[in-house]
Amino acid sequence: MTNGNLRIAVQLQPQHAEYSQIRDAVLRAEDLGVDVLFTWDHFFPLYGDPDGKHFECWTVLGAWAEQTERVEIGALVTCNSYRNPELLADMARTVDHISGGRLILGIGAGWFEKDYDQFGYEFGTAGSRIAQLAEDMPRIKARLAAGNPAPVREIPVMIGGGGEKKTLRIVAEHADIWHSFGDVETLTRKSGILDEHGAEVGRDTAKLVERSVGVDGDPAETGEKLVAAGATLLTVGTSGPDYDLSTLKKWLAWRDAR
Template sequence: MTQQIRIGVQLQPQHADYAQIRDAVRRAEDLGVDVIFNWDHFFPLYGDPDGKHFECWTMLGAWAEQTSRVEIGALVTCNSYRNPELLADMARTVDHISGGRLILGIGAGWFEKDYDQFGYEFGTVGSRIGDLADALPRIKARLAAGNPAPTRDIPILIGGGGEKKTLRVVAEHADAWHSFGDLDTLRRKSAILDEHGQAVGRDTATLVERSIGVSAPPKEVAAELLEAGVTLFTVGTGGPDYDLSLAAEWVAWRDAQR
């Protein structure tokens, strides 16, 4: 294993007042998680579809000031919602505010309501993946051109599982890949990712961290996921209460592996 085992928590920015989100960030960092994620949507994904919700990147700037140890990022930001150069400069700024703790999580986008309500062209799955492939070199170029430069090479996490196109983009550009689906899906797509890596000349088996969301205790799923190559395990939790009890179990399991 070349990657360190890490535990993330996704604080879904829905059905809560911001004070409750801020408190959940504090509790998550105190708990000892490695990464705190939000997500990049404009409306809740479940529960009341018109319930309370907050914007992703404004929030990440606040988290960068509030926290001191954890990495922060979106799981994941939607490539469609911002010009690639603007997104890169936002990432560079949050990188500096946080002292080098930003993960640039990004994906092609899928939630049609966001597109319709905010005036973005929804297109097709293929066109959105193509846009993501076109955007990543532009993002990297703008990061490299920024003054001041980012504090580090900002790690890029790509979420998605399309076997022909998305995983090719992951192989070309990502430092981490977030998989959706069950264990068998993870194993199959991880192998396909490595095939793409061979085609583009990157050793994705060692260079691309495997990430997945978990909703069960580690005693039930950790061993098989670890054997499949996962090293970043993220627990999702929603407002208004932001229950971190499952995340605490994963942090204890992580500590027992070290």
């Protein structure tokens, strides 16, 4: 839920690295003062050597929950297709407890066909995957509510995606955070569409759904424009093996100077 505070996140992409290098990057990022640590949910690298080193999302999150003390953690974003929704909910509840209530449940419909093909999941169509996400969100929330012990907090749900007719409708119904893929203009236009869906489903999404977006480069060039467009969670991405945090440092310094 939106708290009005600007937050800077980093997505430590679990590719092309030994796990020791990922662990080191987590420590460095938390020490720098980042607000949220994200991984992603794939089985193979998205760029660089397509058969390079890679690690699984939720196992990594369990380790981060123990390793970190202050930051929120999550996936940007979990692929809904890869796990039974009740299982995913129970994994989230467990990581929430391990972390002391610092998990963000990021989720999306899925898109990377290689993951599906190599691991035996049915790829289907974009429409079928989005329909499955819509069907599974109530199941995830029901299982979270039924878990014993209950989650430490009401776990924030972040949905990533920009489909204007279907995905943003699911965001309006279920999300606490919406991750937009695109520039300032895309964020602004689709944010308005999200609020239209919110009015249709009876949620004030302008107040209840935080806007999230990926960032890169110089914050002096785009930072204030994104904030003016409503974004309050800004994520820098970085890949292994080195996990260069220099761009992250710039965005953290910009945050702290505002």
